[in-house]
Amino acid sequence: MQLKGRDMLSLKNYTKEELEYLIDLGIKIKKNPEKYYDVLKKKTLIMLFEKSSTRTRCSFEAGMAQMGGHAIFLDWQSSQLSIGAELKDEVRSMERYCDVIAARVKKHKTIREIADSVKKPVINMLCEKYHPCQGLGDMMTIKEHIGSLKGKKLVYTGIANNVSNSLVCAGTKLGMKVVLAIPEKDPDAVDVELEKKAKATGLYEETKDLKSAVKDADIVYTDTWVNIEFMKDPKFAAEKERRMKTFMPYQVNAKLLKDTGSHAKIMHCLAAHVGYEITRDAIDHKNSIIFNQAENRMHIQKAILVSLVG
Numbered sequence: 001m002q003l004k005g006r007d008m009l010s011l012k013n014y015t016k017e018e019l020e021y022l023i024d025l026g027i028k029i030k031k032n033p034e035k036y037y038d039v040l041k042k043k044t045l046i047m048l049f050e051k052s053s054t055r056t057r058c059s060f061e062a063g064m065a066q067m068g069g070h071a072i073f074l075d076w077q078s079s080q081l082s083i084g085a086e087l088k089d090e091v092r093s094m095e096r097y098c099d100v101i102a103a104r105v106k107k108h109k110t111i112r113e114i115a116d117s118v119k120k121p122v123i124n125m126l127c128e129k130y131h132p133c134q135g136l137g138d139m140m141t142i143k144e145h146i147g148s149l150k151g152k153k154l155v156y157t158g159i160a161n162n163v164s165n166s167l168v169c170a171g172t173k174l175g176m177k178v179v180l181a182i183p184e185k186d187p188d189a190v191d192v193e194l195e196k197k198a199k200a201t202g203l204y205e206e207t208k209d210l211k212s213a214v215k216d217a218d219i220v221y222t223d224t225w226v227n228i229e230f231m232k233d234p235k236f237a238a239e240k241e242r243r244m245k246t247f248m249p250y251q252v253n254a255k256l257l258k259d260t261g262s263h264a265k266i267m268h269c270l271a272a273h274v275g276y277e278i279t280r281d282a283i284d285h286k287n288s289i290i291f292n293q294a295e296n297r298m299h300i301q302k303a304i305l306v307s308l309v310g
């Protein structure tokens with residue numbers, strides 16, 4: 001599979017075969033990491049963060065180090081971008097020092113601008129519309145835990161957002177039934193074209209009835225309803241209150257699985273607001289594969305880096 005030099009701004013431009021190749025490579029690397037110890041020797045990744053992160057930063061950095069390469073962390077606020085330097089000039093400078101650029105940005109147009117300004121591959125580490133590394137890592141985790149993706153049912157509940165977009169995109173391409181059990185969508189994340197393509201597969205559904213959807217689900221997945229940086233912001237208090245009322249019936253908890261007789265695995269991309277979209281008894285439930293998801297971010301990103309750069 002020839003993916004060298006490609007960007008990964010979303011999963012929309014990746015075929016079913018390419019996604020399958022990356023997932024299988026992630027699993028292969030996870031099983032035999034020592035075989036890949038030198039594949040990115042002398043290679044450098046520059047990671048630019050406009051937003052905070054725990055898993056993404058650590059997993060990319062650890063992944064590069066484990067494959068013989070090096071990752072540079074650059075916080076937007078401590079770079080010259082904070083004093084008004086033009087993004088295209090900053091990233092054109094950065095690409096002179098590295099082999100690949102990854103960025104976490106507030107707006108998709110920013111990652112698009114980075115990709116249009118440089119010749120090196122660019123990876124989206126999250127924007128308001130997509131989280132491709134998360135979506136692909138989650139597909140890897142599902143494959144590992146339930147054996148295959150085709151014909152399996154993933155129910156995503158909470159607010160439709162960047163993560164659900166990547167799950168819908170990858171899941172429907174890979175033959176999964178993806179059901180959004182949601183009261184509303186994050187308007188910033190809506191991608192009409194992606195939804196249209198997902199609907200055309202016959203594998204995409206939306207419902208407000210979480211309990212019915214979860215009964216025969218293989219996976220129940222949720223994510224935060226309140227953007228992490230707004231959680232403690234007094235300016236966001238009224239909206240936070242409104243969302244609590246709207247979304248609380250969509251909470252993932254142990255009772256939901258018990259009441260519906262569901263055997264679904266529980267997934268969450270983290271960071272979680274415990275007691276809001278998910279309870280502690282769901283995170284620590286015997287069906288929870290949440291920390292395997294977190295681990296697999298590193299393995300899938302190794303597969304992505306090896307394929308785009310190595």
Ligand code: CP
Nearest residue numbers: 053054055056269270
């Ligand atoms: N899931 C995820 O992207 O985690 P971070 O926001 O901590 O990087």
